[in-house]
Amino acid sequence: MTTPSLLILAGDGIGPEVMAEVRRVIGWFGDKRGLTFDVTEDLVGGAAYDAHGTPLTDETMAKAQSVDAVLLGAVGGPKYDALDFSVKPERGLLRLRKEMDLFANLRPAQCFDALADFSSLKKDVVAGLDIMIVRELTSGIYFGEPRGIITEGNERVGINTQRYTESEIERVARNAFELAMKRGKKLCSMEKANVMESGVLWREVVTRVGADYPEVELSHMYADAGAMQLCRWPKQFDVIVTDNLFGDLLSDAAAMLTGSLGMLPSASLGAPMENGRPKAMYEPVHGSAPDIAGQGKANPIACVLSFAMALRYSFDLGDEADRLESAVSAVLEKGVRTADLLGEEGVTPVSTTGMGDAILAALDESL
Ligand code: NAD
Ligand code: IPM
Numbered sequence: 001m002t003t004p005s006l007l008i009l010a011g012d013g014i015g016p017e018v019m020a021e022v023r024r025v026i027g028w029f030g031d032k033r034g035l036t037f038d039v040t041e042d043l044v045g046g047a048a049y050d051a052h053g054t055p056l057t058d059e060t061m062a063k064a065q066s067v068d069a070v071l072l073g074a075v076g077g078p079k080y081d082a083l084d085f086s087v088k089p090e091r092g093l094l095r096l097r098k099e100m101d102l103f104a105n106l107r108p109a110q111c112f113d114a115l116a117d118f119s120s121l122k123k124d125v126v127a128g129l130d131i132m133i134v135r136e137l138t139s140g141i142y143f144g145e146p147r148g149i150i151t152e153g154n155e156r157v158g159i160n161t162q163r164y165t166e167s168e169i170e171r172v173a174r175n176a177f178e179l180a181m182k183r184g185k186k187l188c189s190m191e192k193a194n195v196m197e198s199g200v201l202w203r204e205v206v207t208r209v210g211a212d213y214p215e216v217e218l219s220h221m222y223a224d225a226g227a228m229q230l231c232r233w234p235k236q237f238d239v240i241v242t243d244n245l246f247g248d249l250l251s252d253a254a255a256m257l258t259g260s261l262g263m264l265p266s267a268s269l270g271a272p273m274e275n276g277r278p279k280a281m282y283e284p285v286h287g288s289a290p291d292i293a294g295q296g297k298a299n300p301i302a303c304v305l306s307f308a309m310a311l312r313y314s315f316d317l318g319d320e321a322d323r324l325e326s327a328v329s330a331v332l333e334k335g336v337r338t339a340d341l342l343g344e345e346g347v348t349p350v351s352t353t354g355m356g357d358a359i360l361a362a363l364d365e366s367l
């Protein structure tokens, strides 16, 4: 078998800091489990803009298309806020998603037992929580045309367009139903069919796809009510499927159920490649966190758990993914915490690297 290939795009802000810990974890799997990866690294976002004047070069795009999986840290930062929209760091990330056609973004929100007390919600609301948000990632208002800022009379108008084709809805719905079949067999679809035609079509297509999955209990919610239910009683959900923008908002909200945005991983998956595995990019849900960048405070767990998702979804190494997730859980049980998770009695504050050390030690203990 050829060595599986990984492209690491660490990006900006805390991206390189959290990715450094993932690199050590990848090294551990090579040394201790004989699982070697052919790892290459490149620039994305502001780092690529600084070096090349573009947030993603064509060469980097081509590399991303050719590897088995991409691992991305985070992009963006205040230094780039005034740049023209076409070269903003975020455009690099959006280009990767669009050109790799990574239409299904899996954002699991799991509350580790050790953090159940830490959430801003009551313990019994979040303890044992395990939900999966499937966010459509390559269409909707993020990419719809027309878009732009135009002048109308004596004022400017900002325009974005929400647009979904039936096939775009169908493929992400199918993906969500398949996941529900492997989990608790419940799927809740969220849109705003009460005010948006795209929502009406979304609901109709999801319902139609549901006919192929009679075992899955399908429900529909308006996304605003869904946000409320996510805070009120999140354990009513198993899998949620929603559009690009609603999924962005709902997954950040779901992050807080787990304690911190620094905990949430994600997998962005496309159609199967020749080897049968999906085209894929793995990225934490959080951003470049300019407020804490360069201070060794970032929680690397979201990025480490994103690599666990890569082991599971790109390399069929579910047991090794379980091993890594259990190591993270064990570290949290021991009270090891980065700054975003402090506040309880009896916990040990550690830096980003300290959290990496603890995860490696827990991995060693798993042998
Ligand atoms: P953010 O996710 O970067 O930060 C929000 C808050 O969460 C901050 O207080 C930050 O300190 C905290 N936080 C985030 N990740 C953390 C971690 N791993 N450990 C500890 N604390 C963490 O969102 P923002 O501040 O709205 O955006 C900052 C920049 O990041 C913007 O340029 C934005 O466009 C970009 N962004 C990029 C991505 C991505 O690359 N996937 C995602 C979201 C935002
Ligand atoms: C995310 C981010 C991105 C998004 C930005 C940085 C383009 O917020 O991955 O959640 O809006 O999708």
Ligand code: MN
Binding pocket: 248, 249, 252, 285
């Ligand atoms: Mn987001």
